[in-house]
Amino acid sequence: MIRKIAVTFFIITCINQSFQNEIKIYGPGLEPQKIVMPARYFFVNFTSFNEKYSPYLANDFAVEIEGNSIKNAHCRIWVNKLDRKDGTFIVRYKVYDTCLDLKISLYYKSKHIIGSPFKFNGPIQPDQCDCPHNNFDTWLKEYGCPTTYEQIDNDLIRYEDLDMNFQIEKIIKHYSKPESTSLCHYVVKDNLIYRKCYGKHVGFNMFSDNILLFLTRKVSLPDMELVINLGDWPLVHKTAQPLPIFSWCGSDDTIDILMPTYDITESTLENMGRVTLDILSVQGNIALNWSERYDKAIWRGRDSRLERLKLIDIARANPDLVNASLTNFFFFRDKEAEYGPKQPHISFFKFFDVSIIEIKT
Structure with missing residues (x-):
């Protein structure tokens, strides 16, 4: 009888071990010492052995994230588990202090998933840190960003080798209409941001300000100039002279340089902050x-x-x-x-x- 119990226990253990080996864990939140985000996140995929989703899976899966800080015995960390209801989860967490170390523990049915706990040596920086990486290309690679996007290439190809001083003069002449159009001219020099805005209603510059300021706190940006249209409607018609204006939207009739809308950028920068409607939270609701x-x-x-x-x-x-x-x-x-x-x-x-x-x- 003892032998049968031992064999049964061994079989159950092996099956459980096999299941755990098939759980996939991946995402930028598993490199917190390199990647600093408003909310770090990673994915946990159970679909290899849970072919049919069950709401009980959310109860069987648990997460703990903890660490030590200089100021306090424990780092202030907020953890959020999002059930995508397809056998996969998003785990996101926000770090409020500089952590000397960090430990991520993942449990399935009260037992560690293979590889857990994941331990990292610090410093693990909070997203508010002013800690720019000194190499832009290395920073992009560490964050897993592609070197470029087809949309960006298509939008920028007509604007190579420009005299921006001359372009700025033409943009202001053609599109500076205080009652109907608002623009901001930005200069990034030595990772500092300078801007001058044109128009009567320029309050939306807070969105472009925020994304540029966030980037300069995370990486040393190359020196550049750009003009951002603060309105909801694109400006440069495709029959007009091409002028390098960035806009939040485009159309078949315009050639503005497209960038993500202020809704997307704000919800990203304020992820797990004052914004609750973001790309990640939607997937869990x-x-x-x-x-x-x-x-x-x-x-x-x-x-x-x-x-x-x-x-x-x-x-x-x-x-x-x-x-x-x-x-x-x-x-x-x-x-x-x-x-x-x-x-x-x-x-x-x-x-x-x-x-x-x-x-x-």
Whole structure:
């Protein structure tokens, strides 16, 4: 009997060990001594042996992250586990102190996953640190960034070997319209940022300021100049003289240099901070599996452009394809009787109940 129990225990142990060997753990949060992010994160993938997702998996999987700091006996660390409901998890954590060391412990059914605990020698810097890496290329490589993107190459190819002083003069002459257009001219010199803005409404420069300031605290940027359009609409029409203006959006009719929207950059910089709607948190708050979602485009927004009223017409003509409503009337109040009544806002996460497209402005 003792022999049978021992053999059974050995078999169960081997099976459990085999399962644990198949758990995949990867992501930039496993190199905290090199990679400093607003919120470090990594992925844990159980799908190799959990083919069918079970909500009990979230209870079986546990995470502990701890370390020691200079100021306190323990580092201040906030840990967040996001269940993607497909057998994979995102583990993200925010470090508030400089840690002398760090230990990440991952458990499945109260036992360490193979490789756990992961131990790192410090210093592990908090995201607020002013700790620029002195080599830009090495920094990109350590963060796992590609050397370039096709979109960037396509946007910049027409702007090689420019005299920026001359370009700035032309941009200001053609596009500095204080009542309707706002621009900021940035100069990065010796990893310090200088700017001059043009226009009446320049408050959105806080978004471009924040991303540039964050980067200069993490890496020594090369000297550069750039002009950023602070408006929501691209400026440089493809039939006009090409001028190097960065914008948050583009179109088939314009050739502005595209960059991520301020919503994306702010939610990244404030990840696990004052912003709760970010690329990672969305993945952990989706209610429906892909097979349960319905095939319909969904949109909510205010009446800031005539095209939005046209979208309401399209939705009413095609209710099986588009669910679109206005949440407020400001620019076209005389049209409220025709395009209303205005509808309440819905949770951002509800936009992911559809499988075709999610739009929110």
